[in-house]
Amino acid sequence: MEKYDRDTWVEVNLDDIRSNIHTFRKHIPEKTQIMAVVKADGYGHGSIEVAREALAAGATSLAVAFLDEGIVLRKAGITCPILILGYTPIRAVQKAYEWNISCTVFQTNWIKKAEKIVNKKQGKKKVNKHGDKPEDKHGNQPDQDKKEESIQGRKRLSVHINIDTGMGRLGVRTKKVLLSVVKGIYKSDVFQWDGVYTHFATADSQDITYLNHQFERFQSYLEFLREKGHKLPAIHCCNTAATMTHPEWGFHFIRLGIGMYGLYPSVYLKSLNILNLKPALQVKTRVSNVKFMQKSFGIGYGVTYSASPGEQIITLPIGYGDGFSRLLSNKGSVLLQGQRFSVVGRVTMDQCMVSVDKIKAKVGDEVVIYGRSGNEEITLEEVAEQIGTINYEVACMLNYRIPRVYIKQHKVVSVRNLLESINPKPRKHTEK
Numbered sequence: 001m002e003k004y005d006r007d008t009w010v011e012v013n014l015d016d017i018r019s020n021i022h023t024f025r026k027h028i029p030e031k032t033q034i035m036a037v038v039k040a041d042g043y044g045h046g047s048i049e050v051a052r053e054a055l056a057a058g059a060t061s062l063a064v065a066f067l068d069e070g071i072v073l074r075k076a077g078i079t080c081p082i083l084i085l086g087y088t089p090i091r092a093v094q095k096a097y098e099w100n101i102s103c104t105v106f107q108t109n110w111i112k113k114a115e116k117i118v119n120k121k122q123g124k125k126k127v128n129k130h131g132d133k134p135e136d137k138h139g140n141q142p143d144q145d146k147k148e149e150s151i152q153g154r155k156r157l158s159v160h161i162n163i164d165t166g167m168g169r170l171g172v173r174t175k176k177v178l179l180s181v182v183k184g185i186y187k188s189d190v191f192q193w194d195g196v197y198t199h200f201a202t203a204d205s206q207d208i209t210y211l212n213h214q215f216e217r218f219q220s221y222l223e224f225l226r227e228k229g230h231k232l233p234a235i236h237c238c239n240t241a242a243t244m245t246h247p248e249w250g251f252h253f254i255r256l257g258i259g260m261y262g263l264y265p266s267v268y269l270k271s272l273n274i275l276n277l278k279p280a281l282q283v284k285t286r287v288s289n290v291k292f293m294q295k296s297f298g299i300g301y302g303v304t305y306s307a308s309p310g311e312q313i314i315t316l317p318i319g320y321g322d323g324f325s326r327l328l329s330n331k332g333s334v335l336l337q338g339q340r341f342s343v344v345g346r347v348t349m350d351q352c353m354v355s356v357d358k359i360k361a362k363v364g365d366e367v368v369i370y371g372r373s374g375n376e377e378i379t380l381e382e383v384a385e386q387i388g389t390i391n392y393e394v395a396c397m398l399n400y401r402i403p404r405v406y407i408k409q410h411k412v413v414s415v416r417n418l419l420e421s422i423n424p425k426p427r428k429h430t431e432k
Ligand SMILES: Cc1ncc(COP(=O)(O)O)c(C=O)c1O
Pocket: 037, 085, 199, 238, 239, 240, 241, 255, 256, 257, 258, 259, 265
């Protein structure tokens, strides 16, 4: 049985993910490791499959935005370090601890509350000398999946301190708070201090003044901690953009997001030709209807386009309910048989229309929404420009309704259809 029945799908080429990781690997110092950023479902590509490929290609840890995203990876059997880049609510701390997922920390109060929570729960749950759950009378671990057991019940909650050097989002903003967070971590036996990092706000732009300013600030915070006698854990500050322009700032890790997917953080950075990245994602669909207009005829809601006599209009089963923006109404293009054609009328929730000339379309013909066909290409950057956003958002907009098809060496190796997993089992039809 097919894993999906609709005629619209996202193709993710895992060989491209691998190649992009290798490209960054060669670009950064040998001692610097790669933390693959797979938040937002791997920027729309599918977090589990991308994470597995990235780890196989040389990444050594992963980053997500919040705990649930990390647990998805753990449940898929991924055991490497995973860092939550966002804020973890206090109520979720125990779970982060149990799943051995690292939290980003920056508030003294959070440290105090988290310590209490873990201590309280840990007190109730007797641990053996290895920090695991109690063994049964035969000396075996409890009847849980071994994989799960290997990541649960560790003694300490791993934390990375975020320093806000100019992003204005999360992170400690004074040396005083930094010191109190560090002290809070040290004086408790609940935490393990695994990292200290910052995030750059303008690393993708041509003007490097602010970036340099942030980097200097970060260094002064690190120096301050050293002067106070603290041995620093893993240090990291580079996203894709900073890695491209300053590989020497890699320290222990780079946090590699958009570049791993073969996309550039900005048009400016792409124009520098520093690295040759391969976009891993394409969106495809199939023609569901073909009409030749006998007379002028309105197209779509609001009739914002009127087809002329003789015009060929095709219908495609993709719309804004999939993440194909309504802002592409009368603006976007698609590719059919290596040629570019315009979206006409308004993009609707599940469908859109395209005017096709010169060639004859048939129901079932493959159409490229984003990606390559012949010598033509529709890039996420082009679409981003049309709808006034960035390639990051165009990728993340592709939602759970579109199945992800994974390709390796030109073959489909797996398919993920989230609709399949939320569909209830069909009820048996019983006659009255
Ligand atoms: C804290 C942090 N680090 C790293 C990244 C990865 O950035 P990029 O996708 O530009 O490489 C992000 C992405 O938003 C982030 O929020």
